[in-house]
Amino acid sequence: AAQNLAPRDEAAEAGIDVSLPGRPVIRGSLHPITQINQQICDIFSNLGFDIAEGPEVESDYYNFEALNFPKDHPARDMQDTFFVSEKFVLRTHTTPVQIRIMEKEQQPIRAIMTGRVYRNEAISSRSYCMFHQVDGIYVDTDVSFAELKGTLVSFAKQFYGEGLKYRFRPSFVPFTEPSAEMDITC
DSSP, X not given: OTTOOOHHHHHHHTXXXXXXXXXXXXXXXXXXXXXXXXXXXXXXXXXXXXXXXXXSEEEHHHHTGGGTOOTTOGGGSTTTSOBSSSSEEEOSSSXXXXXXXXXXXXXXXXXXXXXXXXXXXXXXXSOOSEEEEEEEEEEXXXXXXXXXXXXXXXXXXXXXXXXXXXXXEEOOBTTBSSOEXXXXXX
16 A cells, blocks of 8 residues: 555655645747837837837828818829728838827827838738837927937847947938938948
């Protein structure tokens, strides 16, 4: 009878307390895009920006009209935009969130908006019909390009590392004036 121990008795004899809760099983992790998005939001939040979100199915008004995209603008072409109906599209950029913020909030406004956007493009190893975008808005008195440059450089150094090299240069973007681009190498 001494050799016919129950499993619980064997565990106790081996110094194992079977009444303790089991060890948690770690399953998976956040998707890399979600991790990067959280990191970007954390950096901009620490720089004083709010984080805003908006719908992925957007009205023609917010996606085009309120952003001064006239009816004959190429972005409204069915080859560039996924139309859900005559008045709704899959958003082509996160900029419509800026209009929603400006309608609801008083100045100063300082926010970024991140999320999925959709463009009817040929799918290849370099391009897909859905991608993620970060868009920002800063509306206040006495804001200059120097502040924009400082914000972008601060973000880039925190995100890519202090050793990063960058240049800030004028650029032509048909729907913003003045326009600039920032190139980096790290």
